Amino acid sequence: MRELSFISKIRARAARMPGSRVVKGIGDDCAVVLPEKGAKLLLTTDSLAEGTHFNRCYFKPWEIGARAMAVNISDICAMGGVPRYALVSIGFSKKEKQGFVDSVYEGLMRYAENYGIELIGGDTVGSSVFFLSVTLAGESKRGRLLMRDGAKKGDLLFTTGMLGDSYAGLLTLKRKGREKLSAFEYLPVKKHLVPLPRYMEGRLLAESGYVTSCIDISDGLVNDCMQLSRESGCGMIIEAQSVPVSHSAGMIAQSRRENAVDYALYGGEDFELLFTVPKSKEAHFMNFMSSSGVPVFCIGRVTGGRSVKIRRGKSLENPEEGRIWNHF
């Protein structure tokens, strides 16, 4: 009866939000919710498996849960939606310590609550490898949805924040673990462990009405540019010298005699938003965003053709095939 008592615990812990539209949460065959009138429903799912996506040496249990929630929230934000309801499937071996599983859940639920998300269902299964599968339902009412397929030749390419930090953090973790981190190492490590989804940014981009395409940068700038290009049927040029790189990532790269811009281009898991805006709307868009206090960085433009190129100084490079992010 271990499964049952675990579910009872989660169920007692799952909080209803004020104004909740949940008719039935955990404890029935399905969860039941009342969709908001006129809203579109967004659905996304992302899984994390031990060994592939996280390593217990680096991650505290609550961070595994928080991270699983964060990457799903990021997907909803990248469409300009509001995350609402989560379902969590968790697989673990019967030899697993209950304290570990409890902490993963605690991280997951606390993170969800911060974003007003209700945990409404899930499944616990036996598995020799620990995995977490989160499905998130969101809604979009106001503003247009941010799709991947609307970029047009002549649009400008933007991002919401510093890139390469997550990869710099991972390198730091691999080299020295979590202990004795210097001030400049702390932030990239934090960003790698539990990314901060661009919640307000996504909604603002959708409400602005100027954004023609958008994606969250989970697989590295180059890879996600290639996704936007493919879906929109256009090419893109990334201006390497315009890509925002943090001081921390710069320091970490320098200590390894590497280039922090490469971390930004190929590193992945920064979960900033990458999006396009027509050149003709640039001024209006920049006004709208700066009045909201949200920084955005122009890092390139949309071209004809189908390929993604990187301009470094005077040379126009092709992406390095071998450095493209792959979860396998």
Add this chain to the structure above:
Amino acid sequence: MRELSFISKIRARAARMPGSRVVKGIGDDCAVVLPEKGAKLLLTTDSLAEGTHFNRCYFKPWEIGARAMAVNISDICAMGGVPRYALVSIGFSKKEKQGFVDSVYEGLMRYAENYGIELIGGDTVGSSVFFLSVTLAGESKRGRLLMRDGAKKGDLLFTTGMLGDSYAGLLTLKRKGREKLSAFEYLPVKKHLVPLPRYMEGRLLAESGYVTSCIDISDGLVNDCMQLSRESGCGMIIEAQSVPVSHSAGMIAQSRRENAVDYALYGGEDFELLFTVPKSKEAHFMNFMSSSGVPVFCIGRVTGGRSVKIRRGKSLENPEEGRIWNHF
């Protein structure tokens, strides 16, 4: 780029249903659908992990996919809803044969299509153990929802079909595999491999308006009775001699000198519906169901107290703790 080509293949294969309300399917950060006006949204998720839920010696790859879909459909049906949209997370090792993964998906998608379900999203991740995590969204417009918590003292307890077959099938598979099955072994084995969710039955039960509580029997009759009891705050008596057991299960049990009724009580994974109807509505309910051609079996009644008991002949037994189904 293996993940990408795999996803392209799935995306090309994912069929839109006539009258589809899918705004965006596979290929963006989220899937987007337009909920039907006035409908409640049902959400459920169920995972299957290799070693725990299936064994490659017994299951053909397509059956693993079909089974994962079936158990989720069953959850939507047990609430009286109509399944609509599926998201699938799949975890497999890079050493896995692509043909295996393709076949799992093909089984999953063909099964989904049979029920008018659209595959709208998912995730593929590296994992040393093969797992499948399916999330299904359904809708309920007409009729009341079938919850677990409405059973009242005096209600009658019903099921939609034969119980114990799935367990008898599993025993047969373990003893002799899939080859050279006799006629009476074939059906239980089939039912174990790919259960048939009670799609029409669930909708009819909801439309009848007579059903006070309902659950699908995934963990065995006794265990799921205990769930209904717990959620409704009442007791139940199962009349062992009224539990419908197939000729096949009877033959298999006999050959092992076991009792097929025990398979029905404790076996699990039959995915029939278990539900309650007030005694005063029995005649109307039976009329309604028989005019639809759907058989139902009265197998007990709801009592005061909180415990589930089994009447065998003249003795009233408690459930055998050691035989209660546990996925761990």
